[in-house]
Amino acid sequence: MDATLLDASLLTQMLIGALLGLSVYLPLRCGQLSLATPGFYAIGGTLAALLSTRMSGLGGSDPTYPIGSVLLEMALAALLCGTLAAGIGKLVLRLRGVYLAIATIALVEILRVSTLNQEALGGAVGIFGIPQPFDEPAGYAVFTLLLLVVVCWLCERLERNRLGRAMAAIRDDELAAACQGINTERTKLVAFVLSAVVAGLVGVISAHFLNSWNARLGNFDASITTLAFVVFGGSRTWAGPVLGGLVLTALPEVLRPIGDLRLIVFGLVILIGPLLLPQGLISPSLLMWVKARLPRSNRTMQTHGGQL
Amino acid sequence: MNTPLLETRRLGVRFGGLQALEAIDLQINSGEIFGLLGPNGAGKTTLFNLISGVTPASDGTVLWRGGSISGLDASSISRLGIARTFQNLRLFASMNCRDNVLVGLHRQARIPWPAALLGTGLARRRQHELQARAQELLELFEIGHLAEQNAAGLSYGDRRRLEMARALANEPALLLLDEPAAGMNPCEKDQLRELIRRIRDQCNLTILIIEHHVPLMLGLCDRLAVLNFGRRIALGSPEAVRQNPAVIEAYLGGAS
Numbered sequence: 001m002d003a004t005l006l007d008a009s010l011l012t013q014m015l016i017g018a019l020l021g022l023s024v025y026l027p028l029r030c031g032q033l034s035l036a037t038p039g040f041y042a043i044g045g046t047l048a049a050l051l052s053t054r055m056s057g058l059g060g061s062d063p064t065y066p067i068g069s070v071l072l073e074m075a076l077a078a079l080l081c082g083t084l085a086a087g088i089g090k091l092v093l094r095l096r097g098v099y100l101a102i103a104t105i106a107l108v109e110i111l112r113v114s115t116l117n118q119e120a121l122g123g124a125v126g127i128f129g130i131p132q133p134f135d136e137p138a139g140y141a142v143f144t145l146l147l148l149v150v151v152c153w154l155c156e157r158l159e160r161n162r163l164g165r166a167m168a169a170i171r172d173d174e175l176a177a178a179c180q181g182i183n184t185e186r187t188k189l190v191a192f193v194l195s196a197v198v199a200g201l202v203g204v205i206s207a208h209f210l211n212s213w214n215a216r217l218g219n220f221d222a223s224i225t226t227l228a229f230v231v232f233g234g235s236r237t238w239a240g241p242v243l244g245g246l247v248l249t250a251l252p253e254v255l256r257p258i259g260d261l262r263l264i265v266f267g268l269v270i271l272i273g274p275l276l277l278p279q280g281l282i283s284p285s286l287l288m289w290v291k292a293r294l295p296r297s298n299r300t301m302q303t304h305g306g307q308l
Numbered sequence: 309m310n311t312p313l314l315e316t317r318r319l320g321v322r323f324g325g326l327q328a329l330e331a332i333d334l335q336i337n338s339g340e341i342f343g344l345l346g347p348n349g350a351g352k353t354t355l356f357n358l359i360s361g362v363t364p365a366s367d368g369t370v371l372w373r374g375g376s377i378s379g380l381d382a383s384s385i386s387r388l389g390i391a392r393t394f395q396n397l398r399l400f401a402s403m404n405c406r407d408n409v410l411v412g413l414h415r416q417a418r419i420p421w422p423a424a425l426l427g428t429g430l431a432r433r434r435q436h437e438l439q440a441r442a443q444e445l446l447e448l449f450e451i452g453h454l455a456e457q458n459a460a461g462l463s464y465g466d467r468r469r470l471e472m473a474r475a476l477a478n479e480p481a482l483l484l485l486d487e488p489a490a491g492m493n494p495c496e497k498d499q500l501r502e503l504i505r506r507i508r509d510q511c512n513l514t515i516l517i518i519e520h521h522v523p524l525m526l527g528l529c530d531r532l533a534v535l536n537f538g539r540r541i542a543l544g545s546p547e548a549v550r551q552n553p554a555v556i557e558a559y560l561g562g563a564s
Contacts, residue, residue, distance in 0.1 A: 176398035
């Protein structure tokens with residue numbers, strides 16, 4: 001394989017894909033099919049593009065854009081996306097299943113069309129010359145990797161504690177979950193807000209990484225692509241969407257040598273993946289297989305073996 | 309006079325043109341095992357749904373320790389101390405038995421979120437306590453050895469036991485059991501009767517139970533109410549209910 005196939009730029013894109021996959025995964029973990037991720041991604045990106053190109057104070061004296069300003073943009077994006085998601089979530093999370101998906105697609109479209117028609121937000125042309133905090137793509141890769149590690153760690157903690165269990169319970173049976181005293185409305189809202197915050201943070205990184213930003217970056221296609229990450233990777237644990245995001249972002253690039261055929265191969269992978277592995281690459285049975293081989297679980301199984 | 313733990317006053321619900329329950333008056337006293345009998349479609353499960361906030365009532369009120377709880381949602385009612393099982397079994401199918409009970413322990417599992425996030429010593433200790441409590445509850449229902457098994461793979465009777473363990477994990481004051489003996493053989497039904505008595509005594513419970521198995525109900529319950537076509541047709545001790553002509557007519561069937 002050619003060394004250029006897996007360069008730092010592609011790696012950054014893959015990591016961004018993994019993060020967007022996690023953003024779709026969070027509501028899905030409590031059974032909420034939300035496709036709002038690209039909308040909040042676009043909000044984060046637009047915010048970063050505006051702040052870094054219009055606010056000269058953020059730039060500092062160096063030619064490279066200060067990393068502190070990127071972090072400030074991320075904080076603002078998180079706050080903005082989180083607040084918006086809390087407000088919107090209160091309304092749309094009353095919907096279930098495919099109706100929630102449709103409402104969130106509408107949200108993404110509303111954001112896209114408003115940005116497109118708002119000169120101040122870049123309009124149809126977009127915003128160019130977004131300053132670079134890193135001289136090399138490798139800087140973005142490391143920075144994005146750090147964010148991915150933090151978000152994965154958060155998800156891991158979440159899945160192991162009370163909130164994560166409550167989310168899984170809602171996914172399995174919302175009514176039964178409510179009867180265990182779980183505040184289902186609030187739990188779903190927390191997941192939706194976390195999802196929006198992650199998407200907003202990724203948007204900020206993307207804006208700098210891509211150097212320009214326009215309304216087309218958060219559209220319906222992106223909704224479906226990010227959903228594919230989760231469907232392909234699996235939605236049982238955070239590792240699924242991460243793997244899905246990495247693989248499906250890399251695939252079209254890795255297949256570039258075979259020319260236009262790659263689109264067909266990509267399509268086939270998306271089609272055949274769910275057919276062969278309906279629960280994704282990281283499926284429940286795979287998790288059980290792994291768990292049974294962990295030393296701790298082995299012990300408990302042996303002790304109970306005598307009783308069986 | 310003592311306030312009943314749970315009281316329904318003129319409780320009713322209509323689904324379109326169907327009056328599923330009409331003017332149900334019941335008083336459940338603390339510590340009682342109270343049985344609900346009635347033919348299929350009599351409205352027993354519907355009554356459970358009204359009490360547990362799953363279905364909103366059309367008329368009447370539900371009083372809990374003397375205060376109205378009408379209009380509260382299922383999760384608020386659960387937090388008051390009313391737990392239930394479901395006739396058609398609603399377990400969390402993707403989880404193992406222990407996790408099902410851990411979800412039942414939701415209310416007791418609260419720890420400060422920074423501790424939960426960082427997995428501090430406090431969080432780990434708390435987690436161990438909860439796991440031990442979950443195991444205890446599973447053992448109580450004799451399914452401790454199935455803790456790691458997926459809930460969806462259990463036998464019917466074991467699923468019923470798991471659901472009871474999960475409901476008991478809520479630490480309720482009132483437990484609503486919807487046909488707990490369905491899918492159990494006669495021997496298991498006898499064991500279940502003893503078990504229900506035992507948990508009532510151990511956990512200071514009041515139990516409201518729906519069951520079709522009449523001998524089990526007559527032997528277990530302190531008092532019984534019989535529903536038919538959405539109305540209460542009898543109320544009283546097992547002996548009185550058994551000899552009530554309306555009950556014999558409607559439920560036990562046949563003239564005597």
